[in-house]
Structures are given as structure tokens and as C-alpha cells.
Amino acid sequence: MGILVARTRQELRAMIGSLKSTLEDAGLRSSVGFVPTMGALHEGHATLIKKSSKENSITVVSVFVNPKQFAAHEDLDKYPRTFEADCELCLKAGAQIVFAPTPEAMYPDDFKTKISVDEMSQVMCGAHRPDHFTGVCTVVLLLLNFVAADRAYFGLKDYQQFAIISRMTQDIVHPTRIIGVTTVREEDGLALSSRNRYMDATARAAAACIPKSLRAAAEVFLSGETNAPAVLLAAREVLNSVSEFELQYCELRNAKNLTEVEARITHESVLAVAGFVQNADGVKTRLIDNVILTHDPDRLESLLDFVRLGTAVK
Ligand code: AMP
Secondary structure, three states, rough: OOEEEOOHHHHHHHHHHHHHHHHOOOOOOOEEEEEOOOOOOOHHHHHHHHHHHOOEEEEEEEEEOOOOOOOOOOOOOOOOHHHHHHHHHHHHHHOOOEEOOOOOHHHHOOOOOOOOOOOOOOOOHHHOOOOHHHHHHHHHHHHHHHHHHOOOEEEEEHHEEEEEEHHHHHHHHOOOOEEEEEEOOOOOOOOOOOHHHHOHHHHHHHHOOOHHHHHHHHHHHHHOOOHHHHHHHHHHHHHHHOOEEEEEEEEEEEEOOOEEEOOEOOOOOEEEEOOOOOEOOEEEEEEEEEEEOOHHHHHHHHHHHHHHHHHHHH
16 A cells, blocks of 8 residues: 555544554554654654554654744755655655645644743753744644644654653643654764755764764763763863864753753753754754763663764774
8 A cells, every 4th residue: 555645634534544443343453653754754754653663553654844943044945845755755664644734734824822841942952943842842732633643753863852742741641652762873973864965075074073072972971970061071072173063052951851960960861962064155054963861771772872883983
């Protein structure tokens, strides 16, 4: 079977309903997994979709470039759109339905509601993109309600987004379970991102300092250092040594509530970096990445994998 494409909430509900009843008629239990995206899909997205299709009998992927999460000066109009290829990737990765609404189908003319999560949305990326997470929360809650999934999958690359969505669904007792998925990286550690295709060779070379800086900090942390400024310094030294990289922030935050870790690292923490690299023609690309500093056995393995990846390319 090819991929099913729904353009409206009604079409989406009908498709999910019919797949569910086919499964149930065959005596099988059905569960729905959901992967929200903005399209221009790559292996990072494919990993989320594969995880969902392994854990659920039906997987829905949304492809929607959400205008509410872009500021006027940002890249809404030039955000890459590759719908045909996206559908193919979804099918290959095991999804059954792509939900690709128009902005009008998501936000009718009389739409007035904004969903926002206090404090966590104002720090890190939120300090530089003031309405961004309100736009994200508004669209994600709508999508979660449309799909009514058992589980929804979010990449830990966008850690702040994952933490805010987790907080939102917990606060409002939303029935969909939020699952974070380890960041998929290039060979040198650069996190895959739809925006990576904006970069030329000059920018791409500068971008390598991001994973390098996170790895340096992770190594200091894994060696037993619990002093936050010392761990931060390891990352900042790498970032500051590359003059082509324009740092926006490099911060250490509590992984649950995103409060700043200023002294000792006593709980699971996230070291997050954002900044710009520039093409030869002056076009800038904003990149974000992070590493979760943890001793939690469930997450330690991916931290060690990340550090090992660094050893391989040194
Ligand atoms: P986007 O289309 O960029 O909004 O991303 C859709 C989802 O894919 C989000 O949950 C992202 O965190 C996730 N994602 C994007 N890049 C990666 C990556 N390199 N590894 C894992 N997940 C990713």
C-alpha cells in the first residue's frame, strides 16, 4: 500500500479510523504513534518514524511548516519544501499516513487561542525567539488532539522543545505519551537538520565546532567534574576558538525544568548551544545542538556513544 495523504482533520480522522477498524476486525490491538515535522525530512526524522512504527501499529507523520513559530525576519518563505520525497521517506520508514494541512486548515480565520508554557519558553532559544515556543505549543497541542495518538515522538536535538512539550502535556494531563529520541548525527557529530542544506562548505566546516564543543564538555563531565562553570568552559573554549562561528548562547540547564545550573551539577542537565555560521555569500544559518549530561543508566549509553563518535573522527 502507498502512503495515505490527509489534508484536513476530517480526512485524517477517517483514515485513522479505517486503519484501526481493519486491525481490530482482524482481532489485532491497534495503537497510534505520531511524529510531527516541518518536512524536508532526513535520517533524523526517519529514526523517529522507525521508532514509532516499531512501537505502534499505525504511524502518522505531520508535515506542516507552522507560520506561528516563525518571526517576521525568519526563514518561513525559504524553509525547504520537498513533499514528494518526504512521502517516500515516510513510507520507507514505516508510516501509513502523512497529514499535510494548509495553514487555513490548521488555523481558521476566527482562531484566537495561544498555548504557552511559562518560564521554560522564555529562556535559551526563547530569549532570542520570543513567540517561538507559543507557536510550537499551539500547533503541537492542535496536532496531538487531531491525531489522538498513544505516543508522540520528538527529537532530543530540539531539547527545549521536548522539555516544554513534555511539561505542557503533563500540566494539562494530555493522554498522549511524549517520547524523546536520541539525536542522529553526521560522521563528525553535526546534528542532522533540515537547515543544514542552507550551508556551503565554509559554513559547514565552521559548524563542526558545535558537536566538538559538546563533546569536550561531556568528556570533562564524564571524568567526574561536577562544577558547572568548569564544564561550560570546556565547551566555550572550543566555540571561541573558531572565529567563523557566532555564538548566541552556551548554557547549562536542569534537564527537567530548564533552570540555569550555576554551581554544582546535581541533577540531569543539558548543555545547549546555539549560534550562526556564515556562507561565503554572507547567508547565515542558525544551528542548535545539545548534550544531556547524565549518570542515568537509560541515557548514559547515548552520551557515551556521542563521546566515542568524537574519538573516531579525532
Ligand atoms: P523539524 O521538522 O525540524 O521540526 O523536526 C521534526 C522532529 O524531528 C522534531 O521532533 C525534531 O527534534 C526531530 N529531529 C530533527 N532533527 C533530528 C535529528 N538530527 N535527530 C533526531 N531527531 C531530529
